[in-house]
Amino acid sequence: MLSSKYFLKLILLNLIFESFVGAECPPPDLYKEDPVGFLSVVIAGHVSIFFATVSIIYMFSKIYQKWTYKQKSLSMSLRVPFYLGVLDLVFITFQALDYTYVAIHHETFPIQTCRVVAALAIAFTIFYRLVIAGFSIMTYIRVCRKKFCDTGKYDWKLFLPSIILALALSLCALKTYSSARYWCAAVPNTLTIPLFSFIVTLLVLFICLFCYIQTIREIRANKKQQLRHFGSQDTSRYSLNDIEIKVSIKVLGYILVCIIQWIPTVIYDLYQYFGNVHPWVYCMVAISINMGPIGNMIFFIINEEGRRYDKSSNSSSAYDHVKGGNADSNNNTITISIENKSLEIDFNHFNIT
Incomplete structure (x- = not known):
C-alpha cells in the first residue's frame, strides 16, 4: 500500500504546478495590446461618468428644494426622476470602480474580487431594468386602463419583488462572472449567457416601448375628446384626468430616455454572442448608459421650466382679460x-x- 506521505507529495506538487502555471500566465496588459482602444474606453467612461454625476447632483438639488418648500411627500412626477437618480448613482459607482482600476493597473480586478463586483453590478442592472418596466406598466395601467396601482409606502411593492428577482437571476450565473476585458461581467463561455442577456434586454425594451406607445395614443385620444367636448377656446377647465395626463407625460419622458439608454446593450450582447467585442462597442455602451442621467436632467428641466412658464402665462393672461x-x-x-x-x-x- 502507498503511504500517506506519497499522497501529500502529490498534492504539494500539484499545488506548486498550478502556482507555476498561474505565474507563467499573468493577465494581459490592455494598454500594450491596444493603446488606442484602451485610452478610448477609459476616457469615454470617465468623461461620461463625470457629466452623468453632475446631472444627478443637479436633479437632486432641485428636487430637494421642492421638497423643503412643500414639506410633503414627492409627487409621482418627482419621485420617478429621484428614483432614477439614485439608481444611476449606484450604477455609476460600479462603473467608476471598474474604469479607475483598469486605468491604473491596465487590467480588471483579480478573479475573486471581479466575480463579486460583477455579481452585484449585474443584479443591480437587472433591478434597474425591472423598475423601469414597472414604471412603464404602472403608467400604462393608470392612463389606458383607468386603474390605480397602489405600490405602498415608499413604493415597496414595486421595489421588493424587483430586488428578489434580480438577486435570483444574478446568483444563477455566479460561476460565469469574470473579467470581460474592460469591466467585470458575465463571460460568454457558452451561448447561454449572451443569449439570455439579449432576450432579457429585448423583453424589457419591448414592454417599455409598448406601454410608451399605447399611453401616448391614449393621451392624444383623450386630448382630442376634450377639444371636441369643451371646444378649442375653453382652456380654463381642468379635470383630474388633465392632471394625471400631465404627470404621465412627464413620466413617459424618463421612460423614453431609458429605452434609448439600453438599446446599445443589445449590440453588445450580439457581439458577445459572436465572440468578439471591439473597443468602439465598449465606448458606445459606456457613453449610452451614462447618457441616461443627462437625458433625465434635460427632461426634468423641460418639465419644471414648462410648468413654471404655464403658471406665469396663465396668471398674466388672466389679468389681461380683465x-x-x-x-x-x-x-x-x-x-x-x-x-x-x-x-x-x-x-x-x-x-x-
Whole structure:
C-alpha cells in the first residue's frame, strides 16, 4: 500500500504546478495590446461618468428644494426622476470602480474580487431594468386602463419583488462572472449567457416601448375628446384626468430616455454572442448608459421650466382679460368686464363683519 506521505507529495506538487502555471500566465496588459482602444474606453467612461454625476447632483438639488418648500411627500412626477437618480448613482459607482482600476493597473480586478463586483453590478442592472418596466406598466395601467396601482409606502411593492428577482437571476450565473476585458461581467463561455442577456434586454425594451406607445395614443385620444367636448377656446377647465395626463407625460419622458439608454446593450450582447467585442462597442455602451442621467436632467428641466412658464402665462393672461369696471355707490354694485362678458356684484346681499 502507498503511504500517506506519497499522497501529500502529490498534492504539494500539484499545488506548486498550478502556482507555476498561474505565474507563467499573468493577465494581459490592455494598454500594450491596444493603446488606442484602451485610452478610448477609459476616457469615454470617465468623461461620461463625470457629466452623468453632475446631472444627478443637479436633479437632486432641485428636487430637494421642492421638497423643503412643500414639506410633503414627492409627487409621482418627482419621485420617478429621484428614483432614477439614485439608481444611476449606484450604477455609476460600479462603473467608476471598474474604469479607475483598469486605468491604473491596465487590467480588471483579480478573479475573486471581479466575480463579486460583477455579481452585484449585474443584479443591480437587472433591478434597474425591472423598475423601469414597472414604471412603464404602472403608467400604462393608470392612463389606458383607468386603474390605480397602489405600490405602498415608499413604493415597496414595486421595489421588493424587483430586488428578489434580480438577486435570483444574478446568483444563477455566479460561476460565469469574470473579467470581460474592460469591466467585470458575465463571460460568454457558452451561448447561454449572451443569449439570455439579449432576450432579457429585448423583453424589457419591448414592454417599455409598448406601454410608451399605447399611453401616448391614449393621451392624444383623450386630448382630442376634450377639444371636441369643451371646444378649442375653453382652456380654463381642468379635470383630474388633465392632471394625471400631465404627470404621465412627464413620466413617459424618463421612460423614453431609458429605452434609448439600453438599446446599445443589445449590440453588445450580439457581439458577445459572436465572440468578439471591439473597443468602439465598449465606448458606445459606456457613453449610452451614462447618457441616461443627462437625458433625465434635460427632461426634468423641460418639465419644471414648462410648468413654471404655464403658471406665469396663465396668471398674466388672466389679468389681461380683465378690461376694467365701474362702481355704483348708490346701488352698492360693482360691474367688471372680462373679455366680452360682464360680472355684476351686488353688495346688498353680503354681510361683512
